[in-house]
Amino acid sequence: MGRQADAPTSDQSGLVVQKLQQCQKIFDFYDPVAQLKSKEIKRAALNELIDHITTVKGAITELIYPEVIKMVSKNIFRVLPPSDNSEFDPEEDEPTLELVYELFLRFLESPDFQAAIGKKYIDQRFVLNLLDLFDSEDPRERDFLKTVLHRIYGKFLGLRAFIRKQINNMFLSFVFETDSFNGVGELLEILGSIINGFALPLKQEHKVFLVKVLLPLHKPRCLSLYHAQLAYCVVQFIEKDSTLTPQVFDALLKFWPRTCSAKEVMFLGEVEEILDIIEPEQFKKIIEPLFKQLAKCVSSPHFQVAERALYFWNNEYILSLIEENSSQVMPVMFPALYRISKEHWNQTIVALVYNVLKTFMEMNGKLFDELTANYKLERQKEKRKEKEREDLWKRLAAVELNPPKDRDPHILSKTPLTNFTTKRELPAGYGLIVPTNSVGDKSPNFSKRWISFYIDDKLVPL
Template sequence: MFSLFVCVCVCVCVCVCVCVCVATAVSWPKGCRCMVSHVICLRVGLSPEQPELFLKKLQQCCTVFDFMDTLSDLKMKEYKRSTLNELVDYVMVSRGYLTEQAYPEVVKMVSYNIFRTLPPSDSNEFDPEEDEPTLEASWPHLQLVYEFFIRFLESQEFQPSIAKKYIDQKFVLQLLELFDSEDPRERDYLKTVLHRIYGKFLGLRAFIRKQINNIFLRFVYETEHFNGVAELLEILGSIINGFALPLKAEHKQFLVKVLIPLHTVRSLSLFHAQLAYCIVQFLEKDPTLTEPVIRGLLKFWPKTCSQKEVMFLGELEEILDVIEPTQFVKIQEPLFKQISRCVSSPHFQVAERALYYWNNEYIMSLIEENSSVILPIMFASLYRISKEHWNPAIVALVYNVLKAFMEMNSTLFDELTATYKSDRQREKKKEKEREELWKKLEDLELKRGLRSDGIIPT
C-alpha cells in the first residue's frame, strides 16, 4: 500500500513555486519496488534544502526498469517518468542547484540509464533503406534522461572545469558506441549531446575527432554497418566549419583518407547529403584541396550502380559551385571525360543529371572560359547521342547543350563537326571494307569445304 503524498509548498511572493516530489529517505535500489512516504516541494529560489533534495532525486532515477516486460512495475515506471519530468523542468528554471556535489550524481544517473549493450538487429539482413528500425522500448524514460542531460550541459551555471572529472574519455567512448542504435530518435539526441560536449570540453576535442575517425575506418574497411554515420557526419560538418586556418595536416588527411573512401560503401544514400556537406566545407576552407578531392571521387566512381552515379554527379555539382577558376583548370580534363561517359549512359537519369550541369550559370561560365579544352572532350558523345539516344528528353537536352557550345565557340564547333563527320565517313568505309573482307573469307572457306568433300565447284 503506497502512502499518500503530502506536499508542503512554501510560497514567497517573489518566487515561483515548482513542486518536485523528492524522497527524503532512500532511493530506489534495484530489486526494491516500494515508494517512500514523505515528500517535499522544491521552490524556484535558493534554500538550504534544494541541493540535497536535488541529489536525492537523481539517486532515485538511477534505478533502471525492464521495459521488455510491459506489465511489470507499471506504477514504479510511471513514478520514475514523473520524477524525470520534474527534474527536466527544475533544471530549466532553477538557479543555484549545480553544486560541486551534483556533477558526479548527474553523470552517474545519466550513465546508469543510457549506457547499455545495444540489442542485435531483429534480422541479420537488416536493410536500413528498406526495413523499419527497432525502436527502443525504454524510450519513455530514456528520452527524458537525454532531455535532462542536454539542459544540464546548456545551463548557465554549468562549469566544464568541474564536469571534466566525470565527463571524460571513457564517457565519450561509451556515448559514441550508442550512435549504433537503430532508434533514430536516440541518435538525434546523441548528436545534440556530443555536439554540446565538443563545444564545452576543449580537452576532449582531439579525442572525439580521433574516435569518429576510427568508427568511420572500421565502417568502410571492416563492417560496412554503423547506424549513426549520418549523425556523426552532421556533427563533423559543424566541427569542420570551425576549423582554424591554415588547416592542420591531420584534418587534410582525414578528408582524403576517411571522408573520400566513405563514398565506396553500399549504404551511401543514407548519409550522402551530410558527407557532401562536409566535403564542401573543407573546400571552402582550403580551395587547394579541390584537386585531390575530385580525383578521389573519380577514382571511386561507381561502375554498376546508377543511383550512386546520380549522387556523385550531384555532389560534383556542389563542389563546382564553390570551385575557384584556377582549381577548375587543374581537373577539367579528367572531370569532363567522366561527365562525357555519364552523358553517354543508357540510363536516362544518369545522362539527365549530367546534362543538367549546363543549367548552372557558374558552371557554364567555367565551361565557356575553357571551351577550347572541354568542347573537344564532349563533342563526339553529344553529337552521337543527338542522333542515336533512345530517350527523346535526353536528345532535347543534348540539342540545348550543342547549341550552347556553338554559341560559345562557333569556329571550334564547326571544325569539330567537320572532323566528326569525316571520321564517321572513314569509319563507315572501314566497316564496309571489313564486311567485304569477311564475305571473301567466307566464300573461300566454302570453296575449301566443297573440295574436301570431293565436290569440284563449277
C-alpha cells in the first residue's frame, strides 16, 4: 500500500481508512519467525499513520473516527494474564502495541480532533475496557493508559462523573476485596490532576470520596507502590479545604501501622507534608492526637521510625507552630523524650532527642523546669510502688514455702494494698491475711487459694 504523502489529497482519507483496517489484524508475536513480512507491514503502516496524523493538517476527518476506535479496540482490549505470572517479560509483548497507543494518543491530542464526533465512539463501554487494562503488569502500558484516560477525561465532559465513579469502585474493590491491583499509582496520578481542578467550595461527593475511598488506601500492605501519589492527592484536598484536616488525621491514626516500620516511616513523611501546608487554626485541633502519636514514634526501638519523627523539629514551619502552642505540645512530648535521652540504645537518636529538649528549653524555660521536676517526682513514685510490690511478693513467697502452723490468721502486711491490687480500689487499713490450714491440705496452691481480705471482722475471699 502506498504512502499517504504520495497520494492526492482527495484520496488520503480513503487510504488512511484502508491502512487502519489493515492494522486491525492481530498476529502471534510469541512466535518470532511466523508471518514476519505481515508483521513488518503492520508496523510500517502504524508508523505512517502516526506521521500522517501528526504532520498533515486536516488529517482527521469524520470517516476515520470509527476506524481508529475499531483498530485500537481490537489491538489493546484483551484478557490480561494472571498477576502471579512469574514468566512475564515486558519485552515479549506485541511490539506494535506501543505504536497503537502512540497513534491513539496523537489522534486524541490532534487539534483536528472533535469531541462532538468522538463521543459517538468513545463511550462508557470503551472507558470500562480501558480501566480493566490498568491491571497490566507492564508499566509502559499503564503509563500510556494513564495519559489516554487523562485526555479522554479532559475532552469528554459527559464521561467525567462516570470515570470518577468507576475509579472509586476499583479502589474499593482493591482495598476491601482483592488486595491486588497493578494500576493504583497511575489512577492516583490522574486523580491528582482531577482534584487539582475541583471548583471551590468542594462538593459533598468529593469529600465523601476522600474519606471513604482515598484514605482507606493507606490500609493495604502494598502501600509503598503508590504512597507518593496517594499523599499528593490527600495534600491536594487539604489545600482545597483546610477544614478536612482533622478528618484526615483521624483516618491516618486509624490506619497507622502497628508492625511495619517501613510503612510507619511513610506515614510520618505524609504527616510532615500535611503539616507543611496546614493552617494554624487547624493545627490547634490536632495537637493532642498528633503529638501522642509522635511520642510513640520517637519511643520506637526501630531507629528509622524514631529518627523520622524527630526530623519534624528540623522543619522551620512546623517548629513555629510548635512554639506557638508549646504549652500544649511540651507536656505530651516531654516524658517520652526525657526517658529516651536516658535509655535509647541508638546514640544518634539520643543526640537528636537532646536537640529537641534543648529547643523546648529555649521555647519555654519555665514550663521545661516544671515538667522536669514533675517527671522526676513521678519516677520516684513509680520506683517506690515497684519496691513495695516486689517486697509484698517476696513475703507471699515466704508464706507459701513456710505456712503458719497455728489456726490464727497471720497478717502479712498492714501496708495499703491499693497499689498492689491494681483492679481493686480498697480503703486504707485493709490487711492481707492467710488462715492456718486446718484440714491438712498440703497442696502448693493452698496459701494462694486462701488469700483473703479482712473487712469489718469478716473474711472476704479475694
